[in-house]
Amino acid sequence: MKIFAANWKLQKSPKEAREFFTELLGGANRPILSKKDRRLIIFPSSPCLEAASDLLGASPVWWGAQNCYSEGKGAFTGEISAQIVKDLGGQVILLGHSERRVLFNEGNEFIAKKVGYVQSLGLIPMLCFGETLSEREGGKTFSVIGSQLKEGLKLADRSKQILLAYEPVWAIGTGKVASLEQVQEAHQQIYQILSELGFNSQVPILYGGSVKPENAKELISIPHVDGFLIGGASLETKSFLAIADA
Numbered sequence: 001m002k003i004f005a006a007n008w009k010l011q012k013s014p015k016e017a018r019e020f021f022t023e024l025l026g027g028a029n030r031p032i033l034s035k036k037d038r039r040l041i042i043f044p045s046s047p048c049l050e051a052a053s054d055l056l057g058a059s060p061v062w063w064g065a066q067n068c069y070s071e072g073k074g075a076f077t078g079e080i081s082a083q084i085v086k087d088l089g090g091q092v093i094l095l096g097h098s099e100r101r102v103l104f105n106e107g108n109e110f111i112a113k114k115v116g117y118v119q120s121l122g123l124i125p126m127l128c129f130g131e132t133l134s135e136r137e138g139g140k141t142f143s144v145i146g147s148q149l150k151e152g153l154k155l156a157d158r159s160k161q162i163l164l165a166y167e168p169v170w171a172i173g174t175g176k177v178a179s180l181e182q183v184q185e186a187h188q189q190i191y192q193i194l195s196e197l198g199f200n201s202q203v204p205i206l207y208g209g210s211v212k213p214e215n216a217k218e219l220i221s222i223p224h225v226d227g228f229l230i231g232g233a234s235l236e237t238k239s240f241l242a243i244a245d246a
């Protein structure tokens, strides 16, 4: 099973989201959506979650929020409740995206709490991690990835579903895709780290960072690349579907 997840960040109004979903479903008979060997996931901005619930609810496409708080209810102004996402029918929550880590100072400990909380609700966390350019240039890629995984998965239930997205920070939104060798090496290492941490060998490891229809075919054929997390190229149904069809 290959997984193709769209991270819209703060793009699209609810009206535009509805248009996208209607086009994506293509009259409910777009064959790629019901292929057993692939899963499409959309992470719209929070004001568009209701549109996702309305239009994707009865479809094979999964959806969810781009972040959440580590509790579902209470005095947490401005936060996103995974419980509300669950009530709306969503299945997945994106966590630990590098923009959350860098711009909003989210650390592994806080992210770990969210991972545990999301799983406790019966939803699936998609944990993002990856090194910055200076960490790569300083030869620290695998120690950084190792600690992000070890600490970020501290409260994860090994018996419950989880999705991982390796995203080298320097490749996100820059057009600079990691080389096939870099992706292969990283995914092999991640696979190894997960087994050392006691995770099942079936945990999907997605790659993210400037994935486009032009590079998707080569990237998806790398061992242990189980799908993609896609930013820019997920904003148009045409490019998103072209990647999922790679």
Ligand code: PEP
Pocket (backbone or CB within 6 Å): 007, 167, 171, 172, 173, 174, 175, 208, 209, 210, 211, 229, 230, 231, 232, 233
């Ligand atoms: C992302 O936002 O997670 C991402 C991978 O973006 P892009 O595909 O635009 O690099």
